Amino acid sequence: MNHTFTFTIDGVEVRGRPGQTIMQAADEAGIYIPRLCAHKELVPHGSCRVCTVFVNGRPQSACTQPAAPGIIVENETEALLAIRRSLIDMLFVEGNHFCPFCEKSGNCELQALAYRFGITAPQHPYLFPKRDLDASHPDIFIDRNRCILCGRCVRASRDLDGKNVFQFVGRGPGKRIAVNAKAALADTDAARTDRAVSACPVGAILRKRVGYAIPIGQRMYDAAPIGSDIEAVRADPHQ
Amino acid sequence: MTKTNAGQRIVIEPVTRVEGHGKVTILLDEHRKVKHARLHIVEFRGFERFIQGRPFWEVPVLVQRLCGICPVSHHLAAAKAMDRIVGGEKLTPTAEKVRRLMHYGQMFQSHSLHFFHLVSPDLLFGFDADPAIRNVIGVAKKFPELGVQGVMMRKYGQEIIRITAGKKIHGTGAIPGGVNKNVSIEERDFLLKDLDQMVVWSRAAVKLCKDYTMEHLAELAPFGSFDSNHLALVREDGAMDLYHGNLRAIDAAGKKIFDQLDYQEYADHIAEEVRPWSYMKFPFIKALGPEKGWYRVGPLARINTCDFIDTPEAEAARKEFMAVTKGAPNNISLAYHWARTIEILHSIEKIKELLHDPDLQGEDLVVKGPRREETVGLIEAPRGTLFHHYRINSNDQVVMANLIVSTTNNNEPMNRAVTKVAEDYLAGVTITEGLLNRIEVAIRAYDPCLSCATHALGAMPLEVELRAHTGELVDRRVQA
Structure with missing residues (x-):
């Protein structure tokens, strides 16, 4: 009880515990800090930078930065919104994201963030990269056109599934998700129920033949914007 | 408009009130008479190629992007094809009825758009009326009740699509x-609220078209008309069925060319001819060859082809329609509109039947069975028979796709209609406003919507070129 401390996010006093990141403390307080590579069950990665906040005036990723007594965190500011918009925008143009027919539409965190940020069309030019598919596995489909290199599959496969199916290869624009096999996903021990599959925030790793089984209107982000579940905690402190 | 002194070629470009864009070339012979006219559409869409490699379950949602007016037709044709891939072609009663409701809603809204928004200005104001008033805004101003009906009927069909597909467009x-x-019960009750009004307006649309056609029959009968074969899906008992059935083809006199043909075998009986001047193919019945085997599809072909309609009011309307030609197939191009309104009435009667069917609230939604790797999905889309043919590999990816869309099926008939109009209305070597309008009217009878076979960007203008037998451009006119 006495091990807690306080700090502020956008002027709101938030309670933190030693060992917590800013994002974890914010989640408990019902303050949503946007994120993509962060996942509650995975170790922080700090790669997408969407959760960037200003801590005492310096930019830090909220998913990796420890909460500390008395720090002043800025989250929902115009400047940060502009940075986050730009990051999301770049992720869209860097891949081939065709939301109109993507089966992840409505359940996609990238799309949901774009909606939350009011992005209707990218400001940067599309790169239209040539990316490949891997349909070799009987139950899992990889569409690298939609991969945002968040690394959730890498961490989930290693830490939750204990398999190490996925790994990054290449650098810079050539960086991509590869599988730990000579040829294709079918040659790994990946399984339909792997957490690495469900952890993908976009439509890059999918369970085959599920498609559009969830009707429009019942998908994850049809009714409320991404982050609403966290913000509901603040609206109802007893939750 | 452009013109040269030497010679004899007319071009009509960008056709208005037709989605997509088209160009017509009229070629004259040495005696400056019309040799033939060709409708050019920017036909390349690329869907058949770029869906290769995509997973099969994605296809019904992906290919419907071909069109914003009739996406449901592509959605359902592809879904019917993919049913067979998962061995689920025998749908549960709930699934089949929800899909049928979606399809009749689509037919209702698309036909309403076609008739009220795009065609009615020609009928109400006359083919020669000023284009400034001969449009849907003009209709709304001069015939406000009709304008409202068109808008509300389209909206009703769109609401059906929203409820069954999740979105009004591209569900x-x-x-x-x-x-x-x-x-759900709530959704059903929402649709029941306006149903009776829709039935009343549908009856009125049939009457409007019937009265107009009968009053102007002498003028309409030869307009862009010609004898042709007709092709459509029919039910096993010969009834019109817009969602599912077997193929029937008849000749201009009504004699059956083939009947109850399983459409999985369509490729054995129908081929597509490639002509050097167009990327859009020309389908024909193999047994008759490309010269004689081409056919019409769409409302006129469906009414001509079926033995009866299984809803009472539309069947009564069909009998009146067939009485004009004493029971023989009707080959009048502008009779498409009357046939279209009969299908509006049929669709709303079917919608009524379905909305009172408790199977719509069933919970058993999906079936699966033995897997297949090749499949054909066919449906009667608003503009006509729509073919989707796919091959899927063992990794669930599309490896081959062939789509024969309604506009492609009507390619030769549209060219014939335009040729006929050019023969009858071209005076000298000048493209008059009257000729331009009439070419558009002929195209619109078949299809206001070239976008499904073509690429559409923004407004759809028509360009008409008149060319001499030497190939020299004589005149050119653009409808913006």
Whole structure:
């Protein structure tokens, strides 16, 4: 009880515990800090930078930065919104994201963030990269056109599934998700129920033949914007 | 408009009130008479190529992007094809009825758009009326009740699509082997609220078209008309069925060319001819060859081809329609509109039947069975028979796709209609406003919507070129 401390996010006093990141403390307080590579069950990665906040005036990723007594965190500011918009925008143009027919539409965190940020069309030019598919596995489909290199599959496969199916290869624009096999996903021990599959925030790793089984209107982000579940905690402190 | 002194070629470009854009070339012979006219459409869309490699369950949602007016037709044709891939072609009663409701809603809204928004200005104001008033705004101003009917009927069909597919345009309702939702009691009651009004307006639309056609029959009968074969899906008992059935083809006199043909075997009986001047192919019945085997599809072909319609008011209307030609097939191009309104009435009667069917609220939505790797999905889309043919590999990816869309099926008939109009209305070597308008009227009878076979960007203008037998451009006119 006495091990807690306080700090502020956008002027709101938030309670933190030693060992917590800013994002974890914010989640408990019902303050949503946007994120993509962060996942509650995975170790922080700090790669997408969407959760960037200003801590005492310096930019830090909220998913990796420890909460500390008395720090002043800025989250929902115009400047940060502009940075986050730009990051999301770049992720869209860097891949081939065709939301109109993507089966992840409505359940996609990238799309949901774009909606939350009011992005209707990218400001940067599309790169239209040539990316490949891997349909070799009987139950899992990889569409690298939609991969945002968040690394959730890498961490989930290693830490939750204990398999190490996925790994990054290449650098810079050539960086991509590869599988730990000579040829294709079918040659790994990946399984339909792997957490690495469900952890993908976009439509890059999918369970085959599920498609559009969830009707429009019942998908994850049809009714409320991404982050609403966290913000509901603040609206109802007893939750 | 452009013109040269030497010679004899006319071009009509960008056709108005037709989605997509088209160009007509009229070629004259040495005696400056019309040799033939050709409708050019920017036909290349690329869907058949770029869906290769995509997973099969994605296809019904992906290919419907071909069109914003009739996406449901592509959605359902592809879904019917993919039903067979997952071995689920025998749908549950709920799945089949939800899909049928979606389809009749689509037919109702698309035909209403076609008739009220795009065609009625020609009928109400006359083909020669000033284009400034001969449009849907003009209709709304001079005939406000009719304008409202058109808008509200389209809206009603769109609401059906929203409820069954999740969105008014480009929904996701049909999935391989079934549907992803049923129709709740609340949704059904929402649709029942305006149903009776829709029936009344549908009857009125049939009457409007019938009265107009009968009053102007002498003028309409030869307009862009010609004898042709007709092709459509019919039910096993010969009834019109817009969602599912077997193929029947008849000749201009009504004699059956083939009947109850399983459309999985369409490729054995129908081929597509490539002509050097167009990327859009020309389908024909193999047994008759490309010269004689081409056919019409769409409302006129469906009414001509079926033995009866299984809803009472539309059947009564069909009998009146067939009485004009004493029971023989009707080959009048502008009779498409009357036939179209009969299908509006049929669709709303079917919608009424379905909305009172408790199967819509069933919970059994998807079936699966033995897997296949090749499949054909066919449906009667608003403009005509729509073919989707796919091959899927063992990794669930599309490796081959062939789509024969309604506009492609009507390619030769549209060219014939334009040629006939050019023969009858071209005076000298000048493209008059009257000729331009009439060419558009002829195209619109078949299809206001070239976008499904073509690429559409923004407004759809028509360009007409008149060329001499030497190939020299004589005149050119653009409808913006």
